Amino acid sequence: MKRARDTDFLLELPLQVDWSQERQVRAHLEAARCLYNALLDEAMKRLRGMRNAPAWAQACAIPRSKKQERAQAFSTLRKKYRFSEYEMHEYTKQARVSWIADHIDSTMAQTLATRAYQAANRVCVGKAKRVRFRSKGRGIDSVEGKRNDTGMHFVLDPNAGDGGFLIWNAEVIPAIIDWLDPVVQHGMRHRMKYVRLVRRKASSPQAQGTDKDGNRYYVQLVLEGRAFVKPRHEEVGKDIIGLDIGPSTLAMVPREGKADLVTFCEEVAPDTRKKRRLQRKMDRQRRANNPENYDEKGRVKKGRLRWKESKRYKATRRQHANTERKLAAHRKSLHGNLAHRIAQIGTTITLEKTSFKAWQKQYGRSIGLRAPGVFIAHLTRIVAKTGGTLYEVPASSTKLSQYCHQCRQYHKKPLSQRWHKCPCSFGPVQRDLYSAFLLAYLEPEQTIPSVNQHVWEGAEPRLRAVMEDLQQRANEGQHLPRSMGVVARLKSGAARARARRLESPAYPRQELVSPSGEIGNGG
Numbered sequence: 001m002k003r004a005r006d007t008d009f010l011l012e013l014p015l016q017v018d019w020s021q022e023r024q025v026r027a028h029l030e031a032a033r034c035l036y037n038a039l040l041d042e043a044m045k046r047l048r049g050m051r052n053a054p055a056w057a058q059a060c061a062i063p064r065s066k067k068q069e070r071a072q073a074f075s076t077l078r079k080k081y082r083f084s085e086y087e088m089h090e091y092t093k094q095a096r097v098s099w100i101a102d103h104i105d106s107t108m109a110q111t112l113a114t115r116a117y118q119a120a121n122r123v124c125v126g127k128a129k130r131v132r133f134r135s136k137g138r139g140i141d142s143v144e145g146k147r148n149d150t151g152m153h154f155v156l157d158p159n160a161g162d163g164g165f166l167i168w169n170a171e172v173i174p175a176i177i178d179w180l181d182p183v184v185q186h187g188m189r190h191r192m193k194y195v196r197l198v199r200r201k202a203s204s205p206q207a208q209g210t211d212k213d214g215n216r217y218y219v220q221l222v223l224e225g226r227a228f229v230k231p232r233h234e235e236v237g238k239d240i241i242g243l244d245i246g247p248s249t250l251a252m253v254p255r256e257g258k259a260d261l262v263t264f265c266e267e268v269a270p271d272t273r274k275k276r277r278l279q280r281k282m283d284r285q286r287r288a289n290n291p292e293n294y295d296e297k298g299r300v301k302k303g304r305l306r307w308k309e310s311k312r313y314k315a316t317r318r319q320h321a322n323t324e325r326k327l328a329a330h331r332k333s334l335h336g337n338l339a340h341r342i343a344q345i346g347t348t349i350t351l352e353k354t355s356f357k358a359w360q361k362q363y364g365r366s367i368g369l370r371a372p373g374v375f376i377a378h379l380t381r382i383v384a385k386t387g388g389t390l391y392e393v394p395a396s397s398t399k400l401s402q403y404c405h406q407c408r409q410y411h412k413k414p415l416s417q418r419w420h421k422c423p424c425s426f427g428p429v430q431r432d433l434y435s436a437f438l439l440a441y442l443e444p445e446q447t448i449p450s451v452n453q454h455v456w457e458g459a460e461p462r463l464r465a466v467m468e469d470l471q472q473r474a475n476e477g478q479h480l481p482r483s484m485g486v487v488a489r490l491k492s493g494a495a496r497a498r499a500r501r502l503e504s505p506a507y508p509r510q511e512l513v514s515p516s517g518e519i520g521n522g523g
Contacts, residue, residue, distance in 0.1 A: 006224060007224070007225060007226055008193060008222055008223060008225070009187075009226060010221065010222060010223070010227075011183070011187035011220070012198075012218050012220050012221075013164065013175040013176060013221070014175065014176045014216065014217075015173050015174070015175055015176070015218060015219055016173065016174045016175070016176060016209075017173055017217050019211070021171050021173055022211040022212075022215075022217075024169075024171050025168070025173075025199075027103060028103045028143070028169070029139060029199065030139070031100050031103035032104055032108070032112060032140050032143050033134045033136070033139055033140045035092075035096065035112055036115065036116055036134055036140060037133050037134055039091065039092065039095060039112060039113050040119060040131055040133060041133075042091055042095070043088060043117055043119075043120035044120055044123075046081050046087075047083060047120050047124055050077050050080075053080075053081070055073070055077055059073035059074050059077060083120075083124070085113070085118075088114070088116060088117045089114075091113065092106070092110060092112075092113050095109070103169070105145075105150070105152070106151075107145050107146040107147060107150060108144070108146075108152060110146060111144050111145065112143070119131045119132075141198065142196055142199070143196070143197050144195065144196035144220075144222075145195060146194055147193075148193065148195060152166070152167070152168040152197065153166075153167055153194075154166050154167070154175075154192060154219060154221055155167060156188070162177070162179065163177065164177050166195065166219045173217075173219075175219055183228045186228040187221065187223055187228065190224055190225040191223065192221050192222070192223055193222045193224055194222050195220065195221055196219070197217065197218075197219060197220075198217070198218045198219075199215050199216070199217055200216050200217075201214060201215060201216075201325070202214045202215065202216050203318070203322045203325075204315075204318065214318065226385060227385055229385065229386070233340055233343070233344075233386075235344070236343050236344060236346075236386045236387075236388065237254075237257070237345040237346040239255055239256055239257050239345050239346030239348075240255045240346055240348045240349075240350070240440055241253070241254045241348065241349045242349075242350050242351070242436040242439030242440030242441070242442070243349055243350070243436055244351065244352070244432045244433075244435040244436040244439065245264070245354065245375075245376070246372075247264075247359055247363040247366040247372065248263060248264055248366050248370060249261060249262065249263060249264055249484060250262050250264045250338070251430075251432035251433045251435065251436040252342065252345075252436060253439075253440050253459070253462075253463070254346055255440050257345050257346070258462060259436070259437075259459075259463055259465075259466050261430065261432060261433055261466050261467075261470065264370045264372060265331055265334050265335070265369070265371075265375075267334055268327065268330055268331050268334065268369060270323075270327055271323070275320070275323065278319060278320040279320070282313065282316050282317060282320065285310060285312060285313040285316060286307070286313065289307075289308045289309065289310050289313060290307050290308055293305045293307065331369075331374075332378075335374065335375045335378045335379075336378060339375070339378050339379040340382060342379065343382050343383060343386055343388070347383050347387065347388020348388055349379070349388070349389070349390045350390075350391045350393060350439045350440065351390070351392060351439060352392070352393055352394075352395040352398065352400065352439065353392040353393065353394055353395060354372075354395065356372060356373035359372075393439070393442060393447075397447050398442065398447050400438045400439060400442070400449070401413075401420075401431060403438060403448075404422040405438065405449065405451040405456065406453075407423075407424035407426070409422075411423065417431070418482075418483060418484065419431060420434045429460075429463060430463065430466075430467055430485055431485070432484075433463045433466060433467075437451075437463065441455065467486065471486055474486050474489075475489050
């Protein structure tokens with residue numbers, strides 16, 4: 001029987017690193033980079049040898065219906081070519097020699113071997129096409145141990161005013177601990193499992209607490225137990241919620257509470273003109289510093305090239321990275337606010353399982369800006385922390401965007417049709433809101449929601465109120481995603497004539513104009 005995974009959480013503390021300690025830490029991280037590349041290279045050698053063997057083709061030819069036979073064939077190949085996490089741990093005894101052993105202990109080497117094996121294994125199982133070795137410029141920005149009693153570990157010293165110190169080899173690095181912070185007080189009452197050192201880029205080398213390269217250092221304590229819950233987040237709702245998430249919108253329909261259809265991360269507004277200017281500036285600087293790496297047509301030459309980076313280029317790159325960092329921090333804050341808002345309504349949530357990788361190909365810019373997959377992961381953690389449950393049902397079997405609860409039939413409609421209107425005379429109702437409504441009444445083990453006419457009559461006014469509010473906002477000039485199916489009422493005669501030609505349904509009371517021919521952003 002598989003052992004249940006322990007519950008743990010993180011507590012991050014900033015470190016006070018002086019110039020001599022910073023020099024040693026950089027040497028430790030450089031040794032970790034070299035060891036990781038050596039381990040990754042060995043893992044890929046074993047993978048190539050395993051794939052080139054005739055037994056690999058024979059194992060791939062076994063039908064997928066014969067699961068045990070197929071799994072046994074691949075398992076035999078892995079054992080023969082020593083392609084496993086344990087075998088990579090054994091290889092660290094050979095790789096951790098000479099000067100690397102002075103910087104990296106055995107437990108940290110095993111964690112690096114695990115990372116290298118996981119990267120190679122993703123290529124083996126088809127989840128990735130290639131691995132990425134760590135260049136000297138890219139480096140490794142985080143290392144961790146496996147225990148807190150050996151190697152890199154964290155200690156509290158009562159004689160130093162309950163100060164905390166990260167001990168790594170001969171370096172004793174003090175941490176900044178705010179004992180008045182309830183989050184810190186909660187974390188320090190739990191057992192430390194292991195620690196992780198993290199290096200992050202600051203806005204500039206002149207920023208407070210940075211080294212000469214503009215880096216800040218933090219220690220992450222991996223603690224056993226549950227994370228701290230702020231008092232304002234302790235009270236959670238008991239309602240059952242259906243969520244329908246799209247690339248740019250989120251529909252939320254609880255069984256009893258107020259429904260909503262919002263623009264996902266609407267406040268995230270990047271300065272695209274500034275970003276393009278910085279990218280063009282970096283390209284000009286790169287070309288000026290490396291004219292030999294471009295052909296007569298201005299194209300990058302093929303093969304391995306050496307790139308020179310000027311101080312001004314590094315400053316421009318740091319400015320661009322700082323802009324993206326602020327954008328990511330703002331997005332993370334909005335994700336947390338929205339997740340806690342949902343949890344205050346209810347912690348039993350049902351949504352359709354979505355392939356965000358497929359969305360990246362079709363809606364790349366929207367997905368990169370709003371990161372719905374990261375939001376779902378954040379929501380899952382918050383729901384689990386509050387004792388709730390989040391169910392992800394397969395969209396291929398439920399097909400709720402095509403289902404009509406009145407006639408109990410599936411009617412396929414194009415993605416551009418943002419309103420559900422069934423031939424059985426049911427509707428119209430906004431497509432995303434209706435899917436979220438059906439999800440709220442879908443049991444996890446079923447594929448058809450338990451909805452009767454009485455339930456729909458209670459929910460229909462709530463959905464109508466949402467669309468009336470959106471229509472009013474659109475009339476006031478607010479921009480809304482086309483996937484919501486709402487456009488502003490137009491004043492001119494030509495505009496009214498164009499609006500009459502649109503064939504989207506609308507609620508009679510609100511006289512919505514919802515063009516079904518418009519291309520939507522989500523299903």
